[in-house]
Amino acid sequence: MSLLEVHGLRAGYDGVDILHGVDFRVAEGEIVAIIGPNGAGKSTAMKALAGLVAVGAGRIVFEGEDITGLRTDHITRRGIGYVPQEENVFPSLTVRENLEMGAYIAKDDPGPRIAAVFELFPPLEEKARRPVRELSGGLRQMVAIGRALMLEPRLLLLDEPTAGLSPRFVGEIFERIRSVNARGVAVLMVEQNAKKALALADRGYVLAMGANRYEDTGAGLLANREVARMFLGG
Numbered sequence: 001m002s003l004l005e006v007h008g009l010r011a012g013y014d015g016v017d018i019l020h021g022v023d024f025r026v027a028e029g030e031i032v033a034i035i036g037p038n039g040a041g042k043s044t045a046m047k048a049l050a051g052l053v054a055v056g057a058g059r060i061v062f063e064g065e066d067i068t069g070l071r072t073d074h075i076t077r078r079g080i081g082y083v084p085q086e087e088n089v090f091p092s093l094t095v096r097e098n099l100e101m102g103a104y105i106a107k108d109d110p111g112p113r114i115a116a117v118f119e120l121f122p123p124l125e126e127k128a129r130r131p132v133r134e135l136s137g138g139l140r141q142m143v144a145i146g147r148a149l150m151l152e153p154r155l156l157l158l159d160e161p162t163a164g165l166s167p168r169f170v171g172e173i174f175e176r177i178r179s180v181n182a183r184g185v186a187v188l189m190v191e192q193n194a195k196k197a198l199a200l201a202d203r204g205y206v207l208a209m210g211a212n213r214y215e216d217t218g219a220g221l222l223a224n225r226e227v228a229r230m231f232l233g234g
């Protein structure tokens with residue numbers, strides 16, 4: 001059984017469909033990448049999965065249960081963590097406070113959860129008391145991912161986790177994503193650094209104009225000449 005199955009998802013804004021019936025699947029423990037041109041609807045798909053954009057039609061099934069149309073906080077409680085493309089941290093709060101915010105719906109002491117995040121993202125520990133606005137883009141992205149990990153999700157949705165980062169940090173963030181995944185968290189990520197994302201991913205999807213275009217293993221998509229020419233810059 002897949003961890004996540006998305007069937008015929010339609011979603012958009014103000015009654016205009018951006019996604020015209022897309023299908024995705026994430027198996028337990030997989031890393032899956034979604035690539036595609038600007039405006040393809042990648043973020044819209046992630047928002048729909050997170051309950052932030054209304055689903056017009058289709059079905060979202062997580063761990064065998066239909067979660068279509070559930071509220072964001074209910075989706076989060078079921079074990080789906082979401083890191084938006086933009087505004088994914090509270091800049092004026094410290095690193096520790098940002099992480100605490102991620103676990104506000106849990107009633108227990110956040111200490112052990114924070115310790116677990118620091119284990120995955122060691123550079124955050126020494127910055128724990130610094131406001132996030134003082135951090136580099138790479139560290140901010142670690143805070144954003146760490147915050148989503150605070151509720152110990154089984155699936156992590158990452159919308160462009162390496163956007164705008166220097167090449168060194170791009171590599172580092174992908175390494176951290178690999179470690180998160182090695183702890184048993186499945187990952188569905190949207191990426192503009194498409195070649196690197198496909199190299200990391202077990203499987204990938206190419207989304208264009210709100211529809212599925214290609215679906216294969218990461219290696220298969222990288223080796224596909226049409227995909228390379230049209231979506232990977234040759």
Ligand SMILES: Nc1ncnc2c1ncn2[C@@H]1O[C@H](COP(=O)(O)OP(=O)(O)OP(=O)(O)O)[C@@H](O)[C@H]1O
Binds near residue numbers: 043045
């Ligand atoms: N809040 C919104 N209201 C109206 N239209 C929107 C909204 N957000 C996005 N759109 C439109 O939906 C389409 C898909 O946007 P989306 O952000 O999902 O694309 P994307 O694939 O994530 O692109 P990018 O690679 O630039 O992040 C675009 O035409 C965009 O202008």
Ligand SMILES: [Mg+2]
Binds near residue numbers: 085
């Ligand atoms: Mg986007």
